[in-house]
Amino acid sequence: MTERLRVGVIGAGAIAQVAHLPTLRRMKDVEVAVVCDSDLPKARAVANRFKINDAFDDIDDVLRYEELDALVISTPNHLHESHAISALSAGLHVLVEKPLATSTKGVNHVIRQAKKSDRILMVGTNQRYRPDVETVRGFVESGELGKVDSVRGSWHVFRPSRLQLGWRLRQELAGGGAMLDLGLAVLDIGLWLAGNPVPTRVSAVLNRMSERSVEHSGSAFVVCENGASIFLDVTWNHIGDGERFGAGVRGSKGTASINPFVVWKQMHGAPVNVSPTTSWGRETPYQASFRAEWAHFLAAIRGQAKAPPLEDQVTLHQVLDAIYQSAEENRDIKL
Known part of the structure; x- marks a missing residue:
């Protein structure tokens, strides 16, 4: 090389x-x-x-x-x-x-x-590399937020035209709609921030314009083996002010949110805002995420870092399969 x-x-x-x-x-x-x-x-x-x-x-x-x-x-x-x-x-x-x-x-x-x-x-999975996501992950890994009980994530965008979505509207080309396009990233962040617990049960609802179309929005609830839960909500039809992407972590000793970025801990019997006073520089978190993702990929190629476990992708797709099955059959799906 x-x-x-x-x-x-x-x-x-x-x-x-x-x-x-x-x-x-x-x-x-x-x-x-x-x-x-x-x-x-x-x-x-x-x-x-x-x-x-x-x-x-x-x-x-x-x-x-x-x-x-x-x-x-x-x-x-x-x-x-x-x-x-x-x-x-x-x-x-x-x-x-x-x-x-x-x-x-x-x-x-x-x-x-x-x-x-x-x-x-x-x-x-560039959203993992956002500086705000990485900072919250650091709080989780250090144990400062205690045991993670739940993660809630959402990604709402406004893409009303067929021109904007293109091939994503065709099941045979996309493999799914908004839940695959947006929800896969939100699910990945949820499991990653929770410490990669083992999912055991899934319940979901997907919204379609017709029986033949891919879903334009949906919600899913994932229960994990350690008692943690992941909730995600996504849509291509967000009626509001701009795009909305965010996540919230609830732990036994504190909470954290992404976009807006805030961290709270219980200290001396009272909630205290312990958000780091950091500046992301001139880059947006989105831009920074791709730079950090590429840096990790190149370091892995050179043997300077380990790539993320590929087993994570198997878990993500098993949960995604269960989301679609749950919505189709209108029942909880056990993994």
Whole structure:
């Protein structure tokens, strides 16, 4: 592996243009060598904008002609599994946007290939890397909030048009609606902040415009083996002031919230605001999350850090399967 890592970008959509490419452009030890998209004019336009040498419309051409160390995969959901397996089989490290696959079976398939190829595989759980989320996680890990009893998370956005959602409205391409698109990230944060307890029971409600459409909103309640609970609520149809993303942790000795960021502890028999007086700088938490995620991925490739356990992805998708089953059958689902 060369000292300066050569990276390819598969999928030239919004997440690549808004998050990955601007982040990589600021990293001196990374060279983005190629961008690939099924829409070749788009791939060429993005390559020109970010000063990338090559553009292709087929991942097989990327793997055939480019000498790379890693790929980031940000294609539509139904392609994640096959693209990740192709890249891993070619000996490349892979950072793939969530979901890793559109089924638990597919998730296990990709993980087996990563282990067989002995390559780093990371899933884009960038919300974990937000500075406010990482700070709250630190309070949890130190035991300052006591035993975590519950985590509540929500992500509400306003995407009313078919143009804004595009392929996400098609079950065969997306694998699910708002619960997969937004809820998977909220569920991941909930379990991570709670210390990764084992989920045992799920109850959910999903809202659809019609029987044939994917869900535009939904809520789920997850009970864990240690008594902790995770509640999540998501929607593509938020009627309000801007996008809303946040989470709250309730522990036996304190509470914490994300967006707004506040931490309270019980001290000398009274609640005390112990929120750190930190500044996130000129970056938004969203921008900072992608920079930190890429730093972790690159450190894992170089053997300087461990990648997040891939078993986390299996658990997430097992819970997600139970959410859809619960909503479909109108009953609690035991895991």
